[in-house]
Every structure is written in structure tokens, then in C-alpha cells.
Amino acid sequence: MAVLTEEQSMLRDAARTWTREKSPVTAFRKMRDSGAPLGYDPAAFAEMAEMGWTGVIIPEEYGGSDFGYLSLGLILEETGRTLTASPILATALAGASAIILGGTQAQKEAWLPKIASGELVATLAVDEGAHHRPNHVTLTAATSGGGYTLSGTKTFVLEGMAAGLFVVSARTDGDVDDKYGVSLFLVPGDAKGVSRKALKLADSRGAAIVSFEGVEVGSDALLGPASQGWDLLEKTLDRARAGLCAEMLGSSVQAFETTLDYLKTRVQFGQVIGAFQALQHRAAKMFTDLELARSCVEAALTAIDNDSPEVPELVSLAKAKVGDTLHLVSNEMVQMHGGIGMTDAHDAGLYLKRARACEATFGGQAFHRDRYARLQGY
Amino acid sequence: MADFGGDDIDTFRAEARDWLSANFPASLKGKGAMMFAEGAAGGGGDFRAWTKAMGEKGWGTPTWPKAYGGGGLSIAQARALQQEMNAVGAFSPIGGMGVMMFGPTLLEYGNETQKQRHLPPITRAEIRWCQGFSEPGAGSDLASLQTKCEDKGDHWLVNGQKIWTSGAQWADWCFCLVRTDTSKKHEGISFLLIDMKTPGVETRPIRLISGNSPFCETFFTDVKVPKENLVGPLGGGWTIAKRLLQHERSGLAGGGAAGRGNLFTGPISDLAKAYVGTDAAGRIDDPDLRSRVTQHEIEARAFQLTAIRSMSEAKSNSGPSTATSIMKNAGTKVAQDRHELTLEILGNQGLGWEGDAFKAEELAAVRGWLGGKAYTIYGGSAEIQNNIISKRILDLPDPLASTNH
Numbered sequence: 001m002a003v004l005t006e007e008q009s010m011l012r013d014a015a016r017t018w019t020r021e022k023s024p025v026t027a028f029r030k031m032r033d034s035g036a037p038l039g040y041d042p043a044a045f046a047e048m049a050e051m052g053w054t055g056v057i058i059p060e061e062y063g064g065s066d067f068g069y070l071s072l073g074l075i076l077e078e079t080g081r082t083l084t085a086s087p088i089l090a091t092a093l094a095g096a097s098a099i100i101l102g103g104t105q106a107q108k109e110a111w112l113p114k115i116a117s118g119e120l121v122a123t124l125a126v127d128e129g130a131h132h133r134p135n136h137v138t139l140t141a142a143t144s145g146g147g148y149t150l151s152g153t154k155t156f157v158l159e160g161m162a163a164g165l166f167v168v169s170a171r172t173d174g175d176v177d178d179k180y181g182v183s184l185f186l187v188p189g190d191a192k193g194v195s196r197k198a199l200k201l202a203d204s205r206g207a208a209i210v211s212f213e214g215v216e217v218g219s220d221a222l223l224g225p226a227s228q229g230w231d232l233l234e235k236t237l238d239r240a241r242a243g244l245c246a247e248m249l250g251s252s253v254q255a256f257e258t259t260l261d262y263l264k265t266r267v268q269f270g271q272v273i274g275a276f277q278a279l280q281h282r283a284a285k286m287f288t289d290l291e292l293a294r295s296c297v298e299a300a301l302t303a304i305d306n307d308s309p310e311v312p313e314l315v316s317l318a319k320a321k322v323g324d325t326l327h328l329v330s331n332e333m334v335q336m337h338g339g340i341g342m343t344d345a346h347d348a349g350l351y352l353k354r355a356r357a358c359e360a361t362f363g364g365q366a367f368h369r370d371r372y373a374r375l376q377g378y
Numbered sequence: 379m380a381d382f383g384g385d386d387i388d389t390f391r392a393e394a395r396d397w398l399s400a401n402f403p404a405s406l407k408g409k410g411a412m413m414f415a416e417g418a419a420g421g422g423g424d425f426r427a428w429t430k431a432m433g434e435k436g437w438g439t440p441t442w443p444k445a446y447g448g449g450g451l452s453i454a455q456a457r458a459l460q461q462e463m464n465a466v467g468a469f470s471p472i473g474g475m476g477v478m479m480f481g482p483t484l485l486e487y488g489n490e491t492q493k494q495r496h497l498p499p500i501t502r503a504e505i506r507w508c509q510g511f512s513e514p515g516a517g518s519d520l521a522s523l524q525t526k527c528e529d530k531g532d533h534w535l536v537n538g539q540k541i542w543t544s545g546a547q548w549a550d551w552c553f554c555l556v557r558t559d560t561s562k563k564h565e566g567i568s569f570l571l572i573d574m575k576t577p578g579v580e581t582r583p584i585r586l587i588s589g590n591s592p593f594c595e596t597f598f599t600d601v602k603v604p605k606e607n608l609v610g611p612l613g614g615g616w617t618i619a620k621r622l623l624q625h626e627r628s629g630l631a632g633g634g635a636a637g638r639g640n641l642f643t644g645p646i647s648d649l650a651k652a653y654v655g656t657d658a659a660g661r662i663d664d665p666d667l668r669s670r671v672t673q674h675e676i677e678a679r680a681f682q683l684t685a686i687r688s689m690s691e692a693k694s695n696s697g698p699s700t701a702t703s704i705m706k707n708a709g710t711k712v713a714q715d716r717h718e719l720t721l722e723i724l725g726n727q728g729l730g731w732e733g734d735a736f737k738a739e740e741l742a743a744v745r746g747w748l749g750g751k752a753y754t755i756y757g758g759s760a761e762i763q764n765n766i767i768s769k770r771i772l773d774l775p776d777p778l779a780s781t782n783h
């Protein structure tokens with residue numbers, strides 16, 4: 001565990017208490033079974049916003065607390081533990097980051113206070129296909145009058161049904177896969193020509209396909225430089241990935257602890273199954289991996305707070321390592337529980353489904369291993 | 379040594395080919411995986427006609443004796459039949475636990491009356507069987523089962539609870555392990571056949587993580603069972619159960635490797651090319667994924683070759699042995715890896731639960747992946763198979779010797 005400031009410790013403890021009392025896995029299950037249209041419970045999200053969790057990385061002048069990414073990561077780790085469904089990652093981390101990093105004074109004033117208060121959900125609309133390939137941008141933004149017209153479709157947009165603001169990657173120049181020619185736009189959810197279709201996902205969280213059909217925006221909707229938005233997009237994505245890593249770490253830790261408890265209680269052959277070395281060594285291996293993963297996740301978040309040049313490689317390192325760890329632990333959770341782990345009534349399946357969704361989001365292990373290698377020059 | 383067959387095999391092959399072309403409905407070609415996918419709706423008229431034809435021919439249970447409705451084929455002939463069926467995209471519509479595990483076990487341990495009565499309906503897919511082995515406290519340690527069976531003179535009286543009973547809600551009969559003696563662990567177990575319509579039998583479906591409810595909790599409350607339904611000697615159930623589990627494992631090894639519920643039946647490399655794209659040289663455009671696809675294909679091929687080798691080395695009709703544990707672990711690993719790779723290849727499209735944003739095959743891949751997690755749990759978990767390999771094949775000491783005889 002990183003050395004925390006007093007503020008960070010307090011934030012983490014508050015998050016731990018709240019998630020355990022107000023948002024245990026049973027709350028997620030209830031949300032799922034009620035078929036909540038947004039993929040989260042708005043009342044619970046309002047409570048989170050009330051506690052200031054939506055403003056953790058936002059500067060104080062725009063209504064946030066400016067506690068930084070490691071701090072927000074501590075909260076996400078706790079929500080990840082109990083599979084708490086909320087748009088924090090999409091809005092308070094990803095959406096907010098894009099605007100903090102690339103916004104003009106006016107854009108910050110217009111959007112950040114609303115994100116900080118939780119009244120607005122912002123989200124990234126980046127992916128267009130089955131796989132995360134942020135440079136693959138076919139959605140076009142053509143100059144028209146004084147502004148732009150956006151045409152195209154984004155898929156797997158996190159919290160796409162709830163979002164009131166989309167940060168959209170669009171092509172203003174260059175070829176389909178070129179990094180040059182990518183621009184970011186801030187498009188209000190109620191803009192004319194925006195339509196959405198909810199995705200029903202295995203992990204029961206909120207996501208949507210969002211279509212932009214001749215959506216007209218003013219030049220003030222451009223976020224960052226025209227056609228040179230790639231760096232801003234990458235920086236934003238790295239922040240979103242690091243936050244997701246913190247959530248994944250929390251899910252891994254809880255999946256492991258639940259399994260460890262079971263190893264200590266389930267009796268077969270006259271002893272607890274944790275007495276069998278075949279299982280002991282695998283538990284020890286998972287614990288080791290969790291320690292390694294934690295170091296990577298905390299290093300990535302800290303690097304972001306320090307604005308270190310190592311952010312990209314540390315983020316890919318963390319996403320690859322925690323992805324592998326969550327993959328392993330979620331599988332072992334089912335296997336070590338035996339039959340009961342296969343039932344819908346048990347939590348194992350919930351962690352397993354969430355694990356694969358997190359792994360795929362913003363690039364899977366293969367994507368990040370490849371990116372890590374490229375960044376290292378091999 | 380490979381078996382190249384002989385003239386008689388060639389004659390049989392020709393006969394099988396003719397019969398298949400006359401009887402296998404073209405509409406079912408290649409639909410085997412779909413028919414048996416998790417939550418599949420089942421077949422229509424052609425499926426029923428095909429079932430009837432195969433049942434009458436006895437080829438759903440090709441190596442069972444003709445006297446009990448089987449095909450009476452030799453192992454070599456059965457293999458040839460399977461190859462001919464594969465060649466035309468045919469599949470056996472007659473399956474389930476009766477075919478896979480109960481029938482072969484009854485052939486070995488049942489008395490003549492029991493065989494006459496119970497085997498023919500299995501060969502025609504008329505009667506469905508379920509397996510009442512596991513209990514809440516007796517999973518891997520199956521022999522600690524508690525379901526009580528008392529001798530009441532003219533009948534047995536059964537009380538207790540089974541769990542994870544696959545298909546119990548649809549089954550006509552259950553082959554069950556019951557405790558007839560509480561003073562001995564293994565020798566106190568007997569093998570009993572219970573008609574699921576008997577008063578006192580109750581099933582409650584349990585939902586799986588894949589969303590389906592293919593298995594149940596099964597309760598027995600003062601269930602009266604006729605005396606003639608005991609298979610083998612009183613207290614001899616454990617030996618029969620171990621044999622039955624070998625049949626189950628051998629079935630799971632093969633079926634598992636094929637990856638049930640996966641509607642993407644072609645090479646996984648093609649799927650990867652379709653979803654991930656190809657580079658200038660036509661290779662999967664993700665070197666990391668490509669190397670893992672290759673690794674999987676090599677494992678799968680090695681497993682296939684081993685299955686073929688062990689079949690051709692089998693000298694007689696004596697069925698599976700302890701070595702089946704190796705095949706079960708290897709086969710189920712291959713199948714689970716395939717499910718995981720499929721999901722990864724589908725990316726975001728491999729995360730759907732329902733709705734028209736996803737193709738039917740994509741949704742089935744997700745359900746199949748989840749259902750597939752059970753391959754290494756049922757039929758004796760992967761860990762239990764490794765224990766068997768260590769103990770019975772490698773002759774390593776048994777740390778559980780005191781509890782596991």
C-alpha cells in the first residue's frame with residue numbers, strides 16, 4: 001500500500017465504510033435483478049456525489065477537491081471490491097480528465113462544476129468496433145459554417161444511457177487509422193441527431209451504442225487542438241485506464257478474500273479444503289500476484305499525479321498485470337468454490353463477468369503488452 | 379499402433395455411408411453443436427425423425443449389444459461410423475447420462491432383468507436419466523454421502539437430499555448413491571434406481587451463472603423404492619460408482635474438448651482473423667493473440683492425437699480406465715481455453731447478455747464460456763483427477779489415505 005496522506009486515508013476509510021454498509025454486493029445484485037435502465041442506482045450515485053467522490057480530481061475553483069488520481073483510485077478500489085455500479089469512472093475520472101487536460105477556461109467553467117456535483121454524467125465515446133483501437137476513427141467531423149457536423153457511431157460507450165455529455169473522438173483529417181487528424185469534441189447528450197441504444201451486457205453495467213447523425217456543434221465544442229487531439233486522447237485514456245485498474249484491483253482482492261474464506265470453511269475429506277496443498281499453493285500464487293498488481297496500479301496513479309513522462313508505460317504495465325491477475329482470480333474463485341461457484345446465487349459469477357468486461361475495456365492485456373513493448377522500443 | 383482397419387471395415391463404411399445418406403436429414407447438417415447448446419430449444423420434426431431412425435438402428439449406442447437395442451458394433455466399426463457421420467455433418471441425437479454413463483455401467487453390473495428393462499428405452503431416447511450422487515456435504519468427498527436408505531422388508535425407504543442433479547426436473551429416472559450402512563464409509567454405499575415419479579421425490583431448479591437452470595436440488599422424503607431396483611450387491615455401490623465416473627470422465631473429455639455451446643465451429647484462427655483483422659501477410663493482426671491461438675491449437679491437436687492413439691491402443695471393449703483422468707483434464711482444459719480465447723477474440727462483442735446488438739453466435743459464446751467453467755468441476759474436479767493420477771497411476775503416497783481408503 002502506498003504511503004497515504006491523512007486526507008487519502010480518510011477518503012479510503014470513508015469509501016470502505018460506505019461501500020460495505022450501503023453498497024455491498026447484494027446491492028449490485030438487486031440493481032441487476034431490478035433491470036435498472038441505467039445500469040446503476042441513481043440514488044446511490046447521488047450519495048457518492050454528496051460525499052465529494054465526483055470531484056476528487058477536479059480543481060477547487062471548479063467545485064472539486066483536487067485530491068488527485070491516487071485518491072480517486074482508493075475510492076475505485078473500494079467500489080470495485082463490492083462491484084458497486086456507478087458512473088464515477090466514466091464521468092468523474094475519464095470525462096473530467098479530458099476537460100481538465102484539454103479544456104479552455106470557458107469549457108472548464110461550463111462542465112467541470114456539474115461533473116463535480118454529480119448532476120451531469122460525462123463519458124468518453126471512443127471505440128467503434130469489437131476491440132479498443134483508439135486511433136481507428138471513422139466518425140467524421142466536417143467543418144460547416146462556424147462549427148462542425150459530426151457523423152458516425154460509437155460503441156461500448158460506458159454509461160452511454162446516462163450521459164449528458166459525450167467526449168467524442170472524431171476524424172477531421174488523415175486516414176482511418178492515422179493518429180494525425182483526430183479531434184475531440186464535447187457533445188451534449190441532448191444535441192439534435194444524437195441517439196442511443198442500450199447494450200445488455202453480461203456484467204449488467206451501463207453501456208450504449210451512440211449514433212451521431214449530422215450533429216451540429218459550434219467551434220467552442222472542439223476540445224483541444226483540431227486534428228492534433230491524439231495526445232490529449234491518449235492522456236485521457238491513460239487516466240481512465242489507471243482508474244479502471246484500481247477498480248479491477250479491488251475486485252481481484254475481494255474475489256480472492258471471498259475464496260480464501262471458503263478455503264478455510266468448506267470441509268471435504270474431514271478437513272477444510274484449504275488444507276490441501278494443491279489449493280494452498282494456488283492461493284499463495286494469487287496473493288503474490290495481487291501484491292505485484294497493487295504495486296503497478298499505485299505506481300501508475302502516482303505517476304499521473306506527478307505528471308511523470310512514464311505514465312503511458314506504467315499504465316500499460318498496470319492494465320496488463322492487473323488484467324491477468326483479475327482473470328486468474330476470477331477463474332479460481334469459481335473453480336475453488338466447486339458447484340456452488342457455478343450458481344447464480346453465489347457472487348463468483350458476478351466477479352467473473354465483471355472481470356472480463358473490465359479486461360476488455362480500454363484495451364485488454366494483449367493490447368497493453370503490445371503497447372508496453374512499443375513504448376520500450378522493442 | 380495405428381489401426382488401418384481392413385476389408386470388413388471398408389464394407390461397413392460403405393454400408394454406413396449409404397444408410398446415412400438415406401436417413402440423415404439434410405436440414406440438420408452441421409447443427410449438432412446448436413442442438414445441444416446451453417438453453418437450446420430442441421429439435422423439430424426432422425430431429426425427431428432422425429432420433430427415431432438412429433434409435434431403431436441402435437447407432438446412438440453403437441457398441442451396446444443388439445439384445446438391448448444397441449448397434450452391436452465393434453470399436454473399429456463404431457469409430458468408422460463416427461468418421462462417416464463427421465464427414466456428412468451428422469451427429470448422434472441420442473445422448474444424455476443414460477447413454478454416456480448409466481448404460482455402460484448397467485451393462486457391466488446390472489442383472490439380466492435390469493438390463494432388459496432399462497437399456498432399450500435409452501437406445502431409443504425414450505427415457506431420460508439423471509445422476510443422484512452429489513450432496514451438499516458430499517462433493518469431491520462423494521463417499522461421505524448421507525442420503526439414507528433403509529431396508530423395510532418389501533421395499534427400500536429413502537430419505538435425504540441430493541444437489542447439482544443435472545436434468546432432474548426433466549428426468550424419468552435417477553441412478554442414485556445411497557447409504558445403507560452408517561458404520562462404514564465406502565462399504566456402506568449402495569447403487570439404487572429411483573423412478574422420479576415416485577411420491578416423495580421433489581426437485582427445485584438452481585440457476586447457473588450462464589442464466590440457465592439445467593440442474594436441481596433433489597429431495598427424497600420417505601420415498602419407497604422396489605427391492606429389485608438395487609444394482610449390484612448391498613454395500614457394493616462405491617465400486618459401481620467409480621466405474622460409472624470413469625465413463626462420465628471419458629465422455630466429458632471428448633465432449634469437453636469440442637467445447638459444447640460454442641456455435642463458432644470453424645478454426646479459432648479464422649474467428650480471430652475475422653474479429654481482429656489480418657496483417658499484410660494475412661496473419662492474425664495481433665502477435666500476442668496469434669501466439670496464444672497457436673498454443674491453443676497445438677494443445678488441441680495434441681489432445682486429439684492422444685485420443686486417437688488411446689482408442690487404437692484399446693484392445694477390447696472393456697471401456698475406460700484410470701487413464702481417463704488424464705484425458706478428462708486435458709480435454710476440459712482445451713475446451714475452456716477455447717471458450718476464453720473465443721471471448722477475447724470477440725472483444726466487446728463477447729460481453730453481450732441479450733439483445734440484437736449481438737449476433738446469436740456471440741451471445742452463445744458468452745453463455746458457453748460461463749457454462750464451460752463447470753467442465754473442471756463436475757465428473758470429479760480437475761484437482762480430484764490430478765489426485766487420482768498421482769495416486770493410482772504415478773503411485774505417489776496418498777495424503778488422504780486415512781479418509782479415502
Ligand SMILES: Cc1cc2nc3c(=O)[nH]c(=O)nc-3n(C[C@H](O)[C@H](O)[C@H](O)COP(=O)(O)OP(=O)(O)OC[C@H]3O[C@@H](n4cnc5c(N)ncnc54)[C@H](O)[C@@H]3O)c2cc1C
Nearest residue numbers: 276335336338339509511512517518542543544752759761
Ligand atoms: C453444472 C454442474 C452439473 C453437475 N451435475 C451433477 C449431476 O448431475 N449429478 C451429481 O451427482 N453431481 C453433479 N454435479 C456436482 C459435481 O460433481 C460436484 O460439484 C463436484 O464433485 C465438486 O463437488 P463440490 O461442488 O461439493 O465442491 P467441493 O468438493 O467442495 O470442492 C471445492 C474445491 O475444493 C477442491 N478440492 C476438494 N477436495 C480436494 C482435494 N482432496 N485436493 C485438492 N482439491 C480439492 C475442489 O477441486 C474444488 O476446487 C454437477 C456440478 C456442476 C457444476
